[in-house]
Amino acid sequence: MKAKKYQIRLLPGNREFYAQKEKSILEALFEEGIFLRSDCGGRGYCGKCRLKVLGSDHLKFSPPDSSERKIIGQKDLAAGYRLACCLKPNSDLEIEIPKSSLLNSDLIQKAPVDIPLPAKFSPFQPIDRVAANYGLAVDLGTTTIAVYLCHLINGKVIASIFVRNPQALLGIDVMSRISAVSANPSFLTRLQKMAVKAIEWGVLELCRSNRINADNIQRMVVVGNTIMIHLFVGTNPSSIGVFPYQPQFVKEKIFKAAEIGFEFNPSAEVLTLPLVSGFIGSDILGAALVTKMESSPTGSMLVDVGTNGEVLISGRDGFFAASCATGPAFEGAAIRHGMPAVPGAVDAVKIDRKSGRVICSVIRGSKNLPLKASGKASGICGSGVISAVAELRRVGILMENGRFNLKTDSPNFQFDENAMPAFVLVSPEKTQIQQAITLSQKDIRVIQLAKAALGAGIELLCRKAGIKHPTQILLAGAFGNSINKKDAYTIGMLPQIPETKLKLVGNAAGIGAISALYDSAFLDKAKQLRRRIQVLNLADHPDFQETFIAMLPFPKI
Amino acid sequence: MFDLEQMINTLIEGDESNLITLVRAALDQGMDAKRILNDGLIAGMDIVGAKMENDELFIPEVLMAAKAMSAGVEILKPFLSADDMGNRGIVVIGTVKGDLHDIGKNLVAMMLESAGLEVHNLGADVSPNQFLEVIKEKKAGMLCLSALLTTTMPMMKETIDAVTKKGLRKTIKIMVGGAPVTQNFADEIGADGYAPDAGSAVKLAKELLQLGSQKI
Ligand code: B12
Numbered sequence: 001m002k003a004k005k006y007q008i009r010l011l012p013g014n015r016e017f018y019a020q021k022e023k024s025i026l027e028a029l030f031e032e033g034i035f036l037r038s039d040c041g042g043r044g045y046c047g048k049c050r051l052k053v054l055g056s057d058h059l060k061f062s063p064p065d066s067s068e069r070k071i072i073g074q075k076d077l078a079a080g081y082r083l084a085c086c087l088k089p090n091s092d093l094e095i096e097i098p099k100s101s102l103l104n105s106d107l108i109q110k111a112p113v114d115i116p117l118p119a120k121f122s123p124f125q126p127i128d129r130v131a132a133n134y135g136l137a138v139d140l141g142t143t144t145i146a147v148y149l150c151h152l153i154n155g156k157v158i159a160s161i162f163v164r165n166p167q168a169l170l171g172i173d174v175m176s177r178i179s180a181v182s183a184n185p186s187f188l189t190r191l192q193k194m195a196v197k198a199i200e201w202g203v204l205e206l207c208r209s210n211r212i213n214a215d216n217i218q219r220m221v222v223v224g225n226t227i228m229i230h231l232f233v234g235t236n237p238s239s240i241g242v243f244p245y246q247p248q249f250v251k252e253k254i255f256k257a258a259e260i261g262f263e264f265n266p267s268a269e270v271l272t273l274p275l276v277s278g279f280i281g282s283d284i285l286g287a288a289l290v291t292k293m294e295s296s297p298t299g300s301m302l303v304d305v306g307t308n309g310e311v312l313i314s315g316r317d318g319f320f321a322a323s324c325a326t327g328p329a330f331e332g333a334a335i336r337h338g339m340p341a342v343p344g345a346v347d348a349v350k351i352d353r354k355s356g357r358v359i360c361s362v363i364r365g366s367k368n369l370p371l372k373a374s375g376k377a378s379g380i381c382g383s384g385v386i387s388a389v390a391e392l393r394r395v396g397i398l399m400e401n402g403r404f405n406l407k408t409d410s411p412n413f414q415f416d417e418n419a420m421p422a423f424v425l426v427s428p429e430k431t432q433i434q435q436a437i438t439l440s441q442k443d444i445r446v447i448q449l450a451k452a453a454l455g456a457g458i459e460l461l462c463r464k465a466g467i468k469h470p471t472q473i474l475l476a477g478a479f480g481n482s483i484n485k486k487d488a489y490t491i492g493m494l495p496q497i498p499e500t501k502l503k504l505v506g507n508a509a510g511i512g513a514i515s516a517l518y519d520s521a522f523l524d525k526a527k528q529l530r531r532r533i534q535v536l537n538l539a540d541h542p543d544f545q546e547t548f549i550a551m552l553p554f555p556k557i
Numbered sequence: 558m559f560d561l562e563q564m565i566n567t568l569i570e571g572d573e574s575n576l577i578t579l580v581r582a583a584l585d586q587g588m589d590a591k592r593i594l595n596d597g598l599i600a601g602m603d604i605v606g607a608k609m610e611n612d613e614l615f616i617p618e619v620l621m622a623a624k625a626m627s628a629g630v631e632i633l634k635p636f637l638s639a640d641d642m643g644n645r646g647i648v649v650i651g652t653v654k655g656d657l658h659d660i661g662k663n664l665v666a667m668m669l670e671s672a673g674l675e676v677h678n679l680g681a682d683v684s685p686n687q688f689l690e691v692i693k694e695k696k697a698g699m700l701c702l703s704a705l706l707t708t709t710m711p712m713m714k715e716t717i718d719a720v721t722k723k724g725l726r727k728t729i730k731i732m733v734g735g736a737p738v739t740q741n742f743a744d745e746i747g748a749d750g751y752a753p754d755a756g757s758a759v760k761l762a763k764e765l766l767q768l769g770s771q772k773i
Pocket residue numbers: 173175176243279307308323324325326327328446449450453538539540544545548616655656657658659660661662664665701702703704705706707708732733734735736737751752753754755756758
């Protein structure tokens with residue numbers, strides 16, 4: 001029997017296409033090459049794939065279930081908003097996609113060309129001096145892929161580019177991607193190709209803008225979390241998805257570029273650095289080496305905040321690592337108006353003590369990528385969320401237990417149909433989305449869970465390593481150097497050591513990959529350090545629950 | 558007459574020592590233990606559940622309330638007959654195999670217990686067979702499954718299928734939950750119900766077990 005099809009008309013523009021009855025509109029759009037944000041991989045709980053259906057018949061023909069109702073809210077539902085991943089056509093439809101739901105090219109952004117390679121790193125040794133003298137370092141992140149084009153002889157980073165990881169279509173976190181593969185093994189090839197194509201796209205872009213012949217690229221070093229590396233080399237990561245989370249391999253791997261599908265220079269050598277465990281990858285190992293963790297004094301701690309918060313500490317006898325399930329809240333996901341740190345994102349918030357006015361700083365478009373409605377916000381990124389929560393705590397609008405203090409009578413409170421409060425950061429007329437950008441009570445709870453997961457991990461790791469507090473903290477990852485130290489302390493995501501002992505080290509994992517390009521000893525160092533790391537499994541730690549719950553409230557002001 | 562209002566508020570605040578004092582005082586003043594339990598403690602936990610549902614109360618506060626509640630129940634126990642405690646729904650709860658997240662599930666277990674149900678909490682990483690054994694042994698009327706990982710959600714279906722295969726599906730209600738679970742998914746795998754948080758889980762459990770608002 002032929003599957004029943006309905007006509008979908010996309011506004012504005014009147015583009016038309018047909019969608020099958022059994023498939024969600026999200027999938028139908030995907031097949032049309034229109035990509036919506038789908039942080040949960042189309043599972044109906046992230047709320048990012050909102051679209052607007054014109055006409056109200058859809059409520060009758062394909063009524064929303066209670067989960068969808070709850071996510072969208074009565075008011076928006078009445079206005080026609082639905083989740084694209086839940087909506088299956090049962091009649092012809094006219095739909096409109098809000099800009100904030102599009103996974104668009106704004107999300108592909110150029111990184112500054114001169115990344116800070118601190119002087120303290122040992123000078124790189126060129127591998128050899130043949131003509132083909134370019135190399136690529138890749139930090140294959142779950143959300144963002146950083147590609148660095150480097151000169152193998154003079155040791156310089158020529159240019160770099162950040163590319164959004166297209167695998168996000170199958171879910172923003174690694175577990176969603178694993179389940180996609182577990183449910184349908186053919187997705188393994190698809191995910192593998194997505195990563196390779198995205199990197200290739202970045203490489204060609206870098207070569208083109210720097211007038212470099214891709215044939216002259218000799219080596220590529222890739223670091224990433226364990227699951228990303230499995231997917232990159234085409235190994236099924238399903239075993240990491242369930243207890244006891246065992247990876248299929250941890251050793252380094254070397255390929256010819258053509259073997260894994262690269263076209264830029266088929267004979268270039270591709271190296272992936274060794275992994276530590278299912279949830280501690282080569283990104284941490286690379287970051288640890290460039291920050292000299294192997295020779296740092298007892299009590300030094302490396303914290304890499306991404307979709308998971310990985311922590312490595314140097315203890316009295318050896319190194320201990322743990323992966324804390326923070327979730328992607330610090331990356332601006334899992335939050336109602338959350339978004340990556342790209343143009344249009346609120347990245348810092350101040351509240352005027354006298355007038356109570358909220359002042360937001362918004363990331364502007366770069367020269368290469370001008371932001372159309374410049375200065376108008378479309379969401380809030382990780383450092384913005386941290387800044388907002390810290391500021392709300394300081395002015396007393398947010399209480400220690402994480403509840404909004406309604407007695408403050410702030411005019412910025414807004415209530416939904418269940419009388420639940422949200423705090424308005426940017427009013428609708430100042431946004432690109434014609435909707436206020438808010439932090440809801442639920443968003444605050446997600447932040448509390450994330451910071452408690454990180455805090456509990458750090459605490460238990462310190463105990464395991466036999467120290468009371470870290471003596472210094474090297475903070476790497478998602479927000480690079482944009483996070484405000486005071487804010488991080490105010491919300492309690494890190495132990496409060498003297499500010500001078502908290503160092504922001506940016507994308508240390510990427511620098512690790514760059515170092516591995518030049519430094520012939522790097523791989524050996526990585527292998528050695530790997531052997532000295534003991535992984536602490538928080539999942540069956542008897543004290544986890546108590547520690548975690550004790551860390552849920554915010555610190556006293 | 559003793560003021561139960563104050564007891565309820567003390568419970569909501571999770572103030573264990575004051576709650577104990579109030580429960581004792583109520584008994585001293587000759588109030589019926591069953592009445593204290595139903596109209597004081599259980600009524601209070603109903604409110605806690607509702608406040609949790611709309612994110613007003615968070616994990617630490619709910620936990621404190623639940624702890625205070627059980628301290629209160631301990632004091633009442635000698636004065637309650639088996640009859641007062643009887644006619645309760647029997648619930649088996651656990652996190653499915655492959656998943657070790659159990660904080661949310663424990664919260665659900667505590668709230669169900671506070672609502673007067675008999676709860677057998679099997680912990681985390683529980684295999685379908687382990688569930689089956691306890692269901693049979695305890696003659697449970699309800700099975701609650703929790704999963705926090707997208708990768709372990711299929712295990713919920715496997716567990717439900719195992720219950721069906723053993724011929725137990727008709728005599729047991731199945732409720733599922735956990736952050737990535739949705740109503741849609743619950744329907745797909747043939748569960749009887751889904752609740753997004755511990756507060757609504759209690760309501761739904763009573764509904765499914767047809768305990769209604771009937772007092773225990
Ligand atoms: C705490 C935590 C942990 C702890 C768990 C400790 C423990 N004993 O439970 C530790 C650190 C060990 C951990 C480990 C891992 N975690 Co974890 N973890 C979390 C975290 C931060 C909070 C979960 C939690 O306790 N919430 C609080 C409780 C109260 O809420 P809840 O569980 O949702 O429960 C409520 C409702 O869902 C409902 N409910 C729950 N169960 C049931 C059952 C029924 C029947 C009903 C009706 C209702 C119901 O009622 C509850 C109360 O209202 C979440 C992130 C987040 N923001 O959710 C990640 C998260 C769940 N973890 C995640 C991951 C990936 C892992 C790891 C696999 C990898 C890692 N290291 O990070 C490991 C695996 C280990 C394992 N246990 O399986 C991911 C899952 C992603 C996905 N798509 O699957 C999350 C979402 C974070 C993320 N995005 O990366 N984690």
